[in-house]
Amino acid sequence: LVAVNCAAIQPSLVESELFGHVKGAFTGAIADRVGWFQQADGGTLFLDEIGDMPTDVQAKLLRVLETGEVTPVGSTKADKVDVRVIAATNRDLAELVEEGCFREDLYYRINVVELKLPPLRERRNDIERLANEFLQESSKALQRANMPRFSRNAIEVLQEHPWPGNVRELKNFVGRVLVYLGPDEHVIGDRLVRQLLPKNLVRQPAAEGDAQDGDNPPVDFKRSRAEHDLRFFAQVMRSLPEETKKTLTATAKQVGMTREALSRRISALFETYPDLREDPELRILIRR
Known part of the structure; x- marks a missing residue:
C-alpha cells in the first residue's frame, strides 16, 4: 500500500510525485524519479484528500485510470502499471463538480464503490471517546505535568456541536483547548469549551422565555x-x-x-x- 496526501503536496509537484519524472524534465530534476503509481504497481495506491488535487492533474489522473499507463514528466515513454486506486476526501465531490473545482468525468470514474463514513455529528456517542484520546495525546505532546479531563457538561457541549470538519476538527479543537487551559487546571469546563467553539454554531444554555425549537428558523x-x-x-x-x-x-x-x-x-x-x-x-x- 502506497499512501499519498494530495493536499500536502505543492500543486507544481503533484504530477511529478504521482507519475515520476526523468532527469532534466524541469529545473531541479537532477535524476530520474519513480512516481507513486510506479511504486504501487501490483498493489494499492491510496489518494487521500483527492478533492484538493489541481484540475490539470485530474485530467492526467483520469487518463492513467482509463489506460493503465503512466508517462513520467519529461518522457515520451509510457509505463504499464497495474494499480488499485482508493480515494478519500472530507469534501463533497458532487458539490465540487457543480462548482467546477472537480472534473465530472473523473468523479464518475473513481466512484465505482463508494463507502460513506457518517459525519461526526451523526456519531455523537463517539465524541467523548475521541475527545479523551486526543486530550491524552495532546497533553503528552505538550508535556503537561498533569492530565486534564473534560467535565460532563463540557462533553455535552462537544456532543451538541455539528463538527463540520469532523474528526480532524475535533482533534485540532482539543489541542486548542489545551493551549488556553492553565498549567495548574485539571478540569476543562463547558465555559471554556463554549468560548472557543464558533459562536454561531454553539447552542447556548436556554434562558427562561426563549423560543422553543419548533419556533426556530431552519x-x-x-x-x-x-x-x-x-x-x-x-x-x-x-x-x-x-x-x-x-x-x-x-x-x-x-x-x-x-x-x-x-x-x-x-x-x-x-x-x-x-x-x-x-x-x-x-x-x-x-x-x-
Missing part, C-alpha cells in the same frame, strides 16, 4: 459550515506567534494544508458567500 448547514471554516482559518491565523508573520503559508502549515489548497478553499467559500467578506473577523483572510 439552519443553512452549508453556509454554517462555510462560515465555521472561515472563522477557524482566521482564528488559526490570529493565534500564530507574534514573531511569525501572519500569512496564508504559516496558517496552512498549522492546519495541515498547502498554501495553494488553503487559498483555493478560502476563495471558493468567499465566492459562494460574498457577504462574508464584510465580516470584520474574516477580513484578515483577504489578500494574504
